[in-house]
Amino acid sequence: MPPQAAYAITPSRRALLNTIRYAEGTWKQGSREGYHTLYGGGHFASLARHPEIVVRKRYTSAAAGAYQFLPGTWKEASRRLQLESFDPASQDQAALYLIDRRGVLKTIDKAGLTSEAMAVLAREWASFPTLSGESAYGQPVKRAEELVRFYRSNLEPNANQA
Secondary structure: OOOOOOOOOOOOHHHHHHHHHHOOOOOHHHHHHHHHEEHHOOOOOOOOOOOOEEEEEEEEOOOOOOOOOHHHHHHHHHHHHOOOOOOOHHHHHHHOOOOHOOOOOOHHHHHHHHHHHHHHHHHOOOOOOOOOOOOOOOOOOHHHHHHHHHHHHHHHHOOOOO
């Protein structure tokens, strides 16, 4: 990872990152295990780079890590941010890059996680709901109210700061 992180990890951003992990099924009670998770729940060992392992379950995907990065998405983010590994700090930075690239990072910083922000993030993370409550990709989706509740609980003092 470069000496200076591109994105500061504020309490609200940590809550947002935790919420994405929760929605994507990689929260694992806040443990680092989620950073080693493949699509479908399997695990990989090395965080030296994106594992690029294709898994065939209900869908076929090579998504991996806490934020279920597809290989091409990871390559773009890691190149832009000059990330040298797939370690937790790099995955967090790449997720914030994707949120910023979608144009909602500053909005969430100011207003918290809103239905409108989730609808924008639904184009990045299939588990986030659009305004109609559906996945942008026809996959299982979390309800907006559940995600807002999880996000707010992570803003509380003593919340898990994975």
